[in-house]
Amino acid sequence: MVVEFSDCYIENKILMYVKEQLISSMSDLPEKSKLSGISKVLVKRVNRLWRKEKQMVSYTEYEMFAK
Structure with missing residues (x-):
């Protein structure tokens, strides 16, 4: 993202x-993206807790919360 912003500034690109969307699986991420070690652990833990509590957020609910 930093490269994209610098390209905008330097090269007037x-x-x-891109339409905003919730990330619901790893396939929603860019091909070569990856999380650092501690981030992976935290994401796995939180996802496990959400599944256990059956917490599901739709995009519409997310939009309402974000506004």
Whole structure:
């Protein structure tokens, strides 16, 4: 993302609009992206707790919360 912003500033490139969406699985992430060790542990733990508590958030609920 830093590279994209620097390209915008230095080379006057225009960023492409990408529709916002919730990340529901690893396939929603860019191909070569990866989390650091501690982030992986935290994400796995929180996801496990959410599944256990049956906490599911739809995109509409997320939008309402974000506003």
